[in-house]
Amino acid sequence: MTEEWKEPYIEQHEAEDALYTRLHRQTREEIQRLSGKVWTDYNAHDPGVTLADVADYALTELDYKLGFPLADYLTEENGTLDLRRSGLFPPEEVYTTHPVTEEDYRRLFLASIPRLAGVTVTADRETGGYTVRILPSPFEEEGERKALEEQVRKVFHSHRNLCEYLEKVETASLKELEFRADLEIEAGEDADDVLARLYMEILEYLYRFPVFSTPDKEGEETPPSEWLEGQTGTVRVAFPEQQDTEHELYGRLCRVKGVRSFKTCYLTLDGKPQNDFSGGFGLHIPEEEPDLEYNPYKEKKDKELKVHIRQGKQNVQVDTGRFRTRLETLYRIREHRLEHKVNNSAKAAGWTQPAGTYQDVYSHYPIANDFPACYLLSKDGKAATPFEAYLKLYDRVIEGGLRELKELPQVLSLSDEDAGNLSDRRTRELKRQYLDLLDRLYGVDSNPAWLAEHNRYGETEEGTLRRRMRFLRNVPVLLRDRNKARDITDTDSLTGNDTPTVKRWFCLLLGITPDDGRAVSNVLSAHNLLITEKRDGRPFRDIDSLLIHERMLEADNVEKVDYMELASDEKEKQREYGRMWHELHLLNENRISGDLFRGGTDLDNYRVVRCGREEYLLAYHNREHPGWTNLGRSADKERLKILANILRRFLRELNRACETLYIVEPVLADRSRPFQVFAVLPAWTARFHSPRFREECRRLLRSLLPAHIGGTVYWLGERDMRMFERCYRQWIYSLTDARIGEYRKLLLDAMLEAMETAVEKQDLDDTY
Template sequence: MPETLTISTNKPKEKAFDYESLRSTAIQHIEDTASKIWTDYNVHDPGITSMELLCYAITDLGYRTSYPVPDLLTDEKSDPQTVIKHFFTAKQILPTRPATINDYRKLLVDIVGIKNAWLRKRTKKVFADLVENKLVLQQPAGRRNDEVKVKGWYDVLLEYDVTVKKDEVKKALLQKAKGLVLDNRNLCEDFLEVKEVDRQPFRLCSEIEIKSTANAFDTLAAIFLNIQLFLNPLIKFYTLQEMLDAKIPADRIFNGPTPEKGFIKSEELTGSELKAEIRLSDIMNEILKVDGAININEIIFNPTDQAEELENKWVVKVKDGFQPVVDVLASNVLVYKDGMPFRPDMAEVKLRYEKLLASVLDANETKSSEDILFSTGKFRHPSVYLPLRYHYPKTYGIGHWGLPNDATALRKVQAKQLKGYLWLFDQLLANYLSQLASLRHLFSLDETETQTYFTQLADEFKNAKDLFAAEPTITDHLHNAAEPPALFHKRRNLFLDHLLSRFAESFYDHVSILQSIFPATDPKEIIKVKLDFLKIYPALSSERFLGYRYHDAAHLWDTDNISGLEKRLHRLLAFQNGNRRTLVNLITGEAEEIVAGNKKFRFHFKDNHTGKLLLLSTDLFDTVATCDEELEVAFLLATDITNYKVVNDGSGKFQYELHDKIDKLIASGEKFNTKKAAEAALKDFLEMFKAQSEEGMFLIEHLLLFPDNGEIFMPICVDPDCDDCSDNDPYSFRISIVLPAYAPRFLNMDFRRYCERTIRMETPAHILPKICWVSNDQLHELEDIYKEWLMVKAGAKDDTDGKILKQLIIVLTSLKSIYPPSTLQDCTSREERKLFLLNQNSLGTLKS
């Protein structure tokens, strides 16, 4: 029977829906403010007519505002993707890369062909020689030493599906599993061996009474199945609906890596861990669960290779790292039915047991891991506005009928006046509906958004142009009046802050530091930083503890193959380029020349990316030390554009030259055919000098520097007189973060402190970061050897003698943070005194 539609007679709860209440409030307001000149409140009064129409308009706005949120977010095309793109679904935002052992197990059992997987922690033992202050492989004899267990490694054990029998298939699964765990490696952790789990077979020796109606072979097959499933519980896969029906909340369902074969219950995964011991009482319980088994007269359950009697048959130990399995053929079971003994053929029992096991495994079919869907709503044209004038009686002459052809000039003027008066109300109401219809734009991550206050011109009436003096541009005027650029930047940031707060993220400190230290920062840049962060937030959140893929030799340099922590820090600190790449733009050095049989030296400035010579000293120096001293002087002079000249060398060529304060020529650049080209080259050089280094960082995990063979260890810090301050393990959960000190923003010590605080706050609590701000020379040296070591670690370069690793350790451990130079001043100095702050300045010379 079709539903009968009725209009409710109940008084609306919301005042915006209650026309009568709005009308009464309006009349009361008229009485309170204009009762001396306005006393006729009947419906024929034009003022009352206008008031009633405005009350009706308010109810219309209230009704549209009450639309379901999905309806307000959808667009005219009603395309689900239009709405979804503004929000992260549960499957996008809730999963994370593996963080726990169970997470890795979920990841591995999601591979088709792998039934179960386990991770085993492994440590590597070395010794700290407290006399020589170094790590050694063998315990030093006759000298004080400490045993050091370096942590962070895991071995992976795999159990294949019963259908996986061929060696080549197993090998392929091993490679896939190893690649998967390395792709999902946690920071400061690594995987050593991935192999098939070793099995320890157990046999059942027992006398069991069964029912007279029970089939002995079927009963024993069910008993062995129960025992096997107890020893190795099956990991079941569930659909999303099954998980929701089990009252498991969405955040727990999607916790961990994103599954493909279906969802797994955490308690079932934990229950399928490798057993360390087997209690005989549990085996007896599994036997008696079988319908048909009545009693157990005698029972022993022990390993098949157990020759001697067990000390305690009630608790049987399992070899560490082995998977216990029941061996049907090795078992010996005597069955009693109605008191009569019967010894069944175990080969037949095994055949029936395998059929039962296969049916159980087949029933555990893989499920699809769906996403939680949400309604995209129905488009209701919320911005469509019908002006008030259309609701006035025809006699007013302001609707679509207009005035009669014989209307007087006075009548036409009066109609225009009323239209102009009502247009103010129309515009206010139309803007409200435009704002309502644009709700989806307020939370959009689209960079092209330029409004948070939305307007629409209420011009849907006859002869609208007659009211506007500049109709073609009035829309622009309307928008600019509603939201000037400064207000847009403020409100856009507020909406983005709201979205960030939903993920417990904040850019408050970042914005504050930029506005206080770099007040010229464009507000658009702050908006862009927040948008860039939010757009890839699922990755920044789920991969925050992920290590880089060191085995991917094809993507090591000039790629985004970096740790999740680095990616997150790049966004939080607003670095323009997050790839692992060369950071030094400008390098300095000495060039050797032979003059009259003697070695001479010049200093130079080069483009580190192209190797192009930018500036070469005019003088030759007898020693490297003298050359370096003059290089320091030239370095300081090179910062001031007034120290440069563009000159003609007399042959029609032009070059830029660097002069000192007494106009002595210090160094010169490349020669050009025109003065304009030389000036352009000088400008480029000064820009490069200003940004000698690009913003970025290198994060090096110390665990990956542990030698595979030999004794190329990182240095240790040992104080024999202090038990609490020694540091004899430089590998476990340690990282070094190296940043260029000469990147423009990094020259500001306040910004440096902000960067350091952000790095320490974002680094996982169990990892200790060492932060270094290094010079271009140090960074250039590190980049060269680090790039080589990356290739070695990926297996693309040989380092059997360990020279590359040794050199990287030397360079890395010798890095020193540099600070802006300052000098100490005595009390008699007439110069303006400047503070010398520890850990913020380096002691310079008078020359610097």
């Protein structure tokens, strides 16, 4: 017998291969090289050798601390490992997709509503309308069938794609077949149970019950990318391949537990045996008991059981009520099993999930403490010797590395609360590199170059990182639900997060609040301001404090305004705004020129102008039209510079608050407008006023929309936007509330009327 040897628990390494040995050898070689190979009579106790020993031990310990898996460093002290925080999402959030085809919707309904016996989905390819026909179980009452129809509506609208709508949901009515048979059952079997199992087998065959698979076992061998491909969830819904013939069904019935043999066995329609079931049939479930004396030639009632059962030589009486109860129990057990499988599919996933163990490796023991006592190093807080000061350089390097290691979870975090110290340049650079990595990992661009080119609101490096972090936190949903539209059955859709994914992507990328719960036309009204734009035939000087270009505007009398740090506290910031309103009288006219509203976001457009011996003006240099505008007057020029900084910040906030995107699907109110969307945006902000920026926005929207959807981008002025938003909110409510559904078309026409006078219209058709 061959003797088996067990490997030692700790793998032994050769001494020459140990890290410390290699470090010590390399250290001596480096010292020899630096000394010109003249230091040859060293002893083990020489200070240089001792220092090398201690430093090599410290490096060996550091190597140990840096040798744990990455997951350990991301694990919190309480043992929690949240990889979502670092933008590393589980497979079921990354690889799943939104339903697109009729078959996708069919599988979705069956997985979401296990009580459905079957469902067919038909799409009108000309209009995008869907008709859903459901097949409830034979045991559902009329009220329960209505509830199933409502569930189907809810599931459809929560997964609806852009420009799709639900035409109708109806309960299918199938022709019912009667089961006629003369059979013998095994001894000791209960006739009611056997008959219930036979009927359940027939129901499964006729209804083609789907097979639900979860990744609990199969997923151990199947990669998640393969298992979840084309799926809306972790549950796979497959339909059995069958011939739909009498012969195939007969073979399955013969294998039912308790059946010994059949004398006769067939399914009839109007008394005629059927051998092809591909047309779709239901099954009649009898309600009355048969006569004990079997007579195949005797005419029987429609509700009577037409199955004769023998056990040996004895005829067996079937309790129809008990049989129906057993059959319904079998059916409900199947439903509950499916429901349990669906609800626990994510928990049962067999894919290996990363696990981490918290490692307390971030403290450092000063290397000076490892020296022998003969070195007489200072203790108890005494003044350090020059040698000790030299040793602290080693400590500083090691402590710095461990500090960076401890901050790694913050550097990799996408959360605003624990993103790390983004005011630190090195932290910002590491964070930027990690966000670039996530961009490549998910195939997105969270910071396109054209956004940086149009940085009209002074977004800092920190601000850019936070905007990108917010976008990447949402990237699984943005990718999975890219074509998803608004849930028009959600009564809180205006105030919640249920906005079309195209809008969420656009707004998160641009740093805009993505919900529809705010009206941008109210932003200026809330400050009692009205934008005035210069138009032909309207004297600009009548609505603006335009300065005549005279000597006081010459270079000798004009000073630039430099950037100043303002209050970061919200309460103090509002106080600054209050003083600005009080001191800059131009704002008290309740009107602001579009030029100032947009150009005032740039500090380079402000100047302090000397207009007298001790008098100064705060002037704004118009960018869209010639001339200068007087914003205010003071004897304190420094105060005017502060006011310019405050005004600049105030206008940046207003511009940002005025930006949004509305996605309108006209087909929801007008079936003659299929596969079109209207993208509506404000035209009066600093970024959205730029023709080049508008074109980039159009390109972005075109890239986000499916290829079969076209439409128009409308850039509205403030007055038109006010009318549009008033109608838009009512239109959304009309889609949700059937009581005002008759006004949908009227509200759509009113929105179109406001959009007709848009500042600019852009075609969304794929022409580039």
